[in-house]
Amino acid sequence: MKLINKYISAFFAGIYSAILALLGYGCTPEDQYDMYGMPTGTFEIKGAVTSDEGISVKNAEIRVTYPDAPSGVYSLETTTTNIDGQYITKGSTTVEPELKVVCIPSNPNLEADSVIVDLVYKDSNKKSTWDWGHAKATVDFKLKAKNTEK
DSSP states (O other), X not given: OHHHHHHHHHHHHHHHHHHHHHHHHTTSOTTOOOSTTOOEEEEEEEEEEEETTSOBOTTOEEEEEOTTSOTTTOOSEEEEOOTTSXXXXXXXXXXXXXXXXXXXXXXXXXXXXXXEEEOOOBOOOOXXXXXXXXXXXXXXXXXXXXXXXX
C-alpha cells in the first residue's frame, strides 16, 4: 500500500509541476517570453562621456542596473563608449520606474560616476497586458579628474 501511495504522489507532483510551468509561459504571445507573468518593457539609454575639459572619454564602461543593486555585481546591460565618447545600450527588464547608469572610465585619472534615471514606458504594442512598451533616456557624463594631492 505504501508503494502505491508513493507512485500516486509522484504522479500528481509531476502533473502539478507541468501545470505551473504552463501557467508561467502560457500567458505570453509566441514571440515574447515573460518571466511568469511579470510586466516587462524595453529600454534604450544613450549618451556621451567627456572629461571636465570637454575631451571625449573612449572605452569607458557603462553599466545599467537597478538603483539598489551593487553595479559591480550585477548589471542588466553593459557596453563601452566609442572613440568619440558616445554609447548606446538597449535591453529589457521588469518594468522599473528608475534604473541606475554607472560610468567607469578606463583612464585611472578620472573618477567613476553614476546617475539614477527616471523612465517613462510608452508605445506599447499591446500584444500582452504584460508589455508596458519602450522607454528612452539620454544620460551624459562629465567625469572629474581624481584629486591626486595628499
